[in-house]
Amino acid sequence: MLRRSRMRSLLQMVPGKQRFGVYRFLPFFFLLGGAMEWFMINVRLGQETFYDVYRRKRSERQYEQMEKR
Secondary structure, rough: HHHHHHHHHHHOOOHHHHHHHHEEEEEEEEHHHHHHHHHHHOOOOOOOOOOHHHHHHHHHHHHEEEEOO
């Protein structure tokens, strides 16, 4: 219960409750989404980024589709 009350008090500190209601949290989600996109593009885990893997898999699928014809 202590965690819940702490979380509630933390959420109450975000301004704009009367004017925006729940939508006052949207800027945080936009920033989180942008940070995740940046991470997926720029951060290498091992030798590849997320998009390197995506492009490779997409080209493999296209090649397999061409072979089936």
